[in-house]
Amino acid sequence: NAGVTQTPKFRVLKTGQSMTLLCAQDMNHEYMYWYRQDPGMGLRLIHYSVGEGTTAKGEVPDGYNVSRLKKQNFLLGLESAAPSQTSVYFCASNNPGRGPNQPQHFGDGTRLSIL
Amino acid sequence: AQSVTQPDIHITVSEGASLELRCNYSYGATPYLFWYVQSPGQGLQLLLKYFSGDTLVQGIKGFEAEFKRSQSSFNLRKPSVHWSDAAEYFCAVGDSGNMLTFGGGTRLMVKP
Incomplete structure (x- = not known):
């Protein structure tokens, strides 16, 4: 059971470089979310999507x-x-679609360092 | 806007002792409340959730939480902590649109 898979798991970038993080889910979920986690701040929502072809700011x-x-x-x-x-x-x-506020399923995270 | 406060950044308990992690929320309507646990290097795993009904909810791994509307709290409890419970715990409040707001987290350490 894969669930939510994130790639890569680790990455180091230099300032100014670009990159793309990939999230894949095999549960046929409609909603998807991207968060960032920083010490003492919990998780903060970056962007989300309520369906294919749609995105919104967090x-x-x-x-x-x-x-x-x-x-x-x-x-x-x-x-x-x-x-x-x-x-x-x-x-x-x-x-x-199964009711209000169904729990979110999380991937294992991508640790990103920008030098 | 909704918000969640977890007053304790770090907590240390002895193995076998009881545990209570505090969570206070701010939300204008009936809240949807969650507790998640994060082990090192892992994603978040749902421990339990409250939507409505009985204010004492049971979760996985022997955890429970009590919703107290008058105190705007949703504290997490466990009667006897195991070394494997050492992790970071997050309380979250959700709105009707499925957006979650997380607290800052409480890191639990367990002494042998």
Whole structure:
């Protein structure tokens, strides 16, 4: 049972470089989310998607872009990485069609360091 | 806007002792409340959730939480802690649109 899979697990970038984080889920979930986790701040929502082809901004969207071309995949892009984007990134998904606020399922995270 | 406060950043308990992790929330309507656990290097795993009904909810791994509307709290408890419970615990509140707001987390250490 794969659930939510994130790639890569670790990455080190130089300031100004770009990269894309991939999230894939095999649960046929409609909603997908990208969070960043920083010490003492819990998880903060970057962007989310309520279905294929749709995306929306969360609490901390600046410096990130996302795409949801396929229902099972949600991509998070950093166009020009900055040291402030050093963080652990988590992807999550759920299926609200079964009722309100169904629990989100999380991937294992991507640890990203920007030098 | 909704918010969650976990007042204790770190807690250390002895193995076999009881545990209570505090969570206070701010939300205008009936909240949807969650506790998640994160082991080192892992994602978040759902421990339990409260949507409505009985205010004492049971979760996995022997955890329970009590919703107290008058105190805007949703504290997590376990009668006897095991060394494997050492992890970081997050309380979260959700709105009707499925958006979650997380607290800052409480890191639990267990002494032998």
